[in-house]
Amino acid sequence: MAMAAVARRRRLLNDDVIISLADTSWELLDISGSDVSDFGLGKVVEICKSLRAVDISRCDKITITGFSELVQNCHSLETLRCGGSPRSDYTARRCLGIFKPKLNDMDGDSWEDLDTMEIASGAESLRWLVWEKIDKDSLEILSTECPRIAVNPKPSPFGFRGSAVPREALQSITLDDPTVKDIDPTTWAVCGFNLKTVSSSLLSPSELSVAEKFRLAFVERDTRLAPKRAKNARQNQRRAEREWMMTNTRAKALALASQVSKSLHSWN
Template sequence: MAMMAIARRRKLLNDDVLISLADNSWDILDISGSDVSDFGLAKVVKMCDSLRAADISCCYKITTLGVSELLSHCQYLETLRCGGCPRSDTAIGRCLGLLKPKLNDVAGDSWEELDSKDIANGAESMRWLLWPKIDDNSREILASDCPRIVVNPKRSVFSVRGLKVPNEAIADLALDESFVQGIDPNTWAIPGAVQKVVILSDSSPNELPIAEKFRLAFVQRDERLAPKRAKNVRQHQRRAEREWIMTNAEAKLVVLASRLSKSLNSTLS
């Protein structure tokens, strides 16, 4: 998880990286602002079906298909972070139907009084939805059809609707922050790069290919470590030569003969 958190911060997280690192023990998934697509998300949620919280905000490659895969496979999902870019706002807006409770031919005055087993495909565990630019219509739909879901909860010492707001539902805390605590931020800082805010649209023609990002990252690291590596090689060679001379009698004679020869040549000249 720490490796994925660092990859995400270095803008290197894509389908291949996510799938290679995924583990079925994960209970959170933070792929916000990454190049992960519907394909990668669908693969991972089938493996990590015990997720409690997920952040798919600013993922311009995730569409309605990816969101529906997440909600369908992760029945224990309590917190969802979404939106942040036009594609993400559209995707969650079209998936509101998946958040509504659907009853399996049961009788009752209110679905709130039913057991979760009576509710099918309704994201029954969902309690917190972070959607910064939610439109009024969507907010009204959620308020009337999904009263269990709290939209954009605020940090507070008090509970919301009788529930304490978990850290996963606090907007100003990165979902994967706990996995990089104690790690030097330089681990994901790109040397010589000037950080700037990039607003992703539905298409990013100037976006560097992921292979090029990896290549640049390794080139920068190699250039930074090259002087130290060369120094270590020289020190190792000198140390090996001294050890060989000290442990080899013939080598000692060769060195003494060389020194004697230099001394004689100096005297004669």
Template sequence: MSLFWFLILVLQFEKPKPPKLKSLCLGVIGRHFEDIIDNLAQISGFFPSEVKITLAAIARRRKLLTDDVIIALVDSSWEILDISGSDVSDFGLSQVVKTCKSVRAADISRCSKITSTGVYELIQHCSLLEILRWGGSPRSEHTARCSLSMLKPHLQIVEGESWEELDTSEITHGAPSLRWLVWPKIDKDSLESLSRECPRIIVNPKESPFGYRGIQIPEGALQNVPLDNFVVQDIDVATWAVSGFMPRSIPSTALGSDELTIAEKFRLAFEERDNRLAPKRAKNARQHQRRAEKEFLMTSTRARALVLASRASKSLPRS
């Protein structure tokens, strides 16, 4: 056997590494996240940056990410901001981007409380933004269409007789660093407008071993990979499961989804009904046993004699 095939066999039978202690602790905190929300603003200051962003990712998957939660956890060192599918509003987003101005990738898709006002705050404060993900729901699609013009460069009305006299900041308004836009349901007119007026932005890049036109596509620009996926890779998925239900797999396209199958719903309903009726069944069984004993005593002379003798022996004083 060649060395190559030997190494392949070794890798196949290699035991998975145990989770890190920090990951186990974060999993426990994540399961009881509701219990610390009220005091999160007071205790989050003791958490390192990587712990804060992990808790934010867990809260998002558990549908607990709100303005108060993200504002309490935000850290200036964050380079990604994933609030997709959350209840974060324009106010929460504006407060967050004022703190973490180094964000290079943001996901605001499926956020029904974010409007073009929030998008404007994001673009204005995060000048290093390279990846933007939006759309995905009717409200978010509307916000994306209304905010599209913010991504395009435009020239302000300035005083000056020649282009050489203009400052760079006066020309490059919009999102100067944006290179990747993930908008799965982009309409034809918006796509043509972006291609014509903002060719530097690549819309919905497809995964390929050769990249996109020779450019390596960052993982955050791929539709089927959650932006904060790497943050929770070592966390047990049961942390954000519902009713103790453990998903059979962790598809990257469905991380954070807590929808149960119909079969699982029937199973849980049957278990709930069975546990609810268990005390009644036990009571009926005891009543049935007492009736059977009573009937046996009434029909058997020998049994009555044994019961009377037992009672008499109990009433006699012990020497």
């Protein structure tokens, strides 16, 4: 989780990274502001069966499909953080129907009178929804049709047991902060990053944290492979040009004319 948190802060978190790091023991998942898509989120949901708090806010690549799969397949999900960007807000609004409880011809005066088993679907485990820029219409729909879900809850001033809002549902916190509390924030600084400068100022390799080793290894590998990628690109370009000349009659004629012209000049 620490490596995933650092990768997210370094803006390196995508489907490949989160899938490779996902572990069955995870109960929290923070992919906010990342490039994780429906595919990556779906794979993590398959691996992490015990997720109880998830932050997908500002994830513009997560659509209604990923949102729906998360809510309906995470049976332990209690806290969901969403919205935060125009695209994410739009996706959340389109998914309001997922939160609504659905009945199978059950009688009752209110949702609170129903047992959990009487609800066919509708994110029955979800209790806390953090949506920073929720619009008035969406808030009204959730308040009237999804009374079990508290939207943008505030901590109880009395701290009564059973009524306290969990840490994961507070707007002021970042979900994955506890996983990186012992890691130097400079390790995920994006602007002005210089590998040599940072490496010389850090501790010896044996004293580096796991997250720092992961970050340095990634940057070192990317730097090492850059010349090879450039060489491959040039080779592919030349190969494409040769293939085009062989298949294009006019290009082939121009190439032959050029060779003949060179031969005549050499004889002269």
